[in-house]
Ligand SMILES: Nc1ncnc2c1ncn2[C@@H]1O[C@H](COP(=O)(O)OP(=O)(O)O)[C@@H](O)[C@H]1O
């Protein structure tokens with residue numbers, strides 16, 4: 001299918017990618033790829049099997065054979081690993097850090113590439129991650145790099161976790177966010193960075209609605225130019 005119906009949104013943890021991608025996918029009635037979920041599922045499966053997180057060959061082989069499905073449940077999406085619903089076990093900081101570690105391995109990224117590209121189906125795709133615009137979908141017509149200051153991102157995560165009833169410290173979250181940022185931005189393979197043709201949005205002092213509006217305006221503009 002044409003890649004024109006494809007919006008990639010990359011950026012660091014807490015910049016608002018997941019929230020904005022869900023809203024856009026719903027508004028446009030396009031598919032959604034949460035690529036971070038794939039790295040989290042792999043990390044979760046590896047932790048469960050007690051695989052060392054630096055065993056490249058074992059992790060790549062696990063990535064190729066993971067039995068994962070995303071099933072719509074009416075209000076959201078269930079994440080199934082070998083039939084077990086593991087959705088609520090993936091968003092912990094332990095799994096996030098482990099995901100960031102396994103994601104730095106080249107063979108793991110290669111093993112997950114085709115699985116991610118298969119999400120590109122009519123009528124369109126919103127792709128959320130770190131390397132959507134640089135590696136997985138380099139031909140996407142609309143590429144966004146969503147950023148925000150580390151302090152603002154830590155505040156958002158803090159509020160999010162407090163709302164879920166977790167007892168967390170903002171200082172701890174800020175240090176974990178900085179550690180993950182550093183690893184994601186400095187790894188040798190597919191580091192987190194804006195694609196050369198990405199539009200950078202700093203959401204530090206924007207509302208979610210303002211970010212969505214900017215992306216929709218840019219999409220309308222780009223797709224119109226592409227069809228003229
Ligand atoms: N522009 C924004 N202003 C305030 N809060 C936001 C904004 N964007 C996202 N959030 C909130 O920040 C938290 C983290 O957002 P999320 O979409 O999970 O980020 P990411 O997917 O980039 O890690 C969520 O609770 C979300 O509601």
Ligand SMILES: Nc1ccn([C@H]2C[C@H](O)[C@@H](COP(=O)(O)OP(=O)(O)O)O2)c(=O)n1
Nearest residue numbers: 013014035036037039099100103129130131
């Ligand atoms: N396309 C992607 C998506 C995620 N990753 C890695 C790096 C991230 O720290 C982890 C977890 O990503 P995820 O998007 O779920 O994390 P956040 O919601 O931004 O906190 O996975 C990646 O390397 N490439």
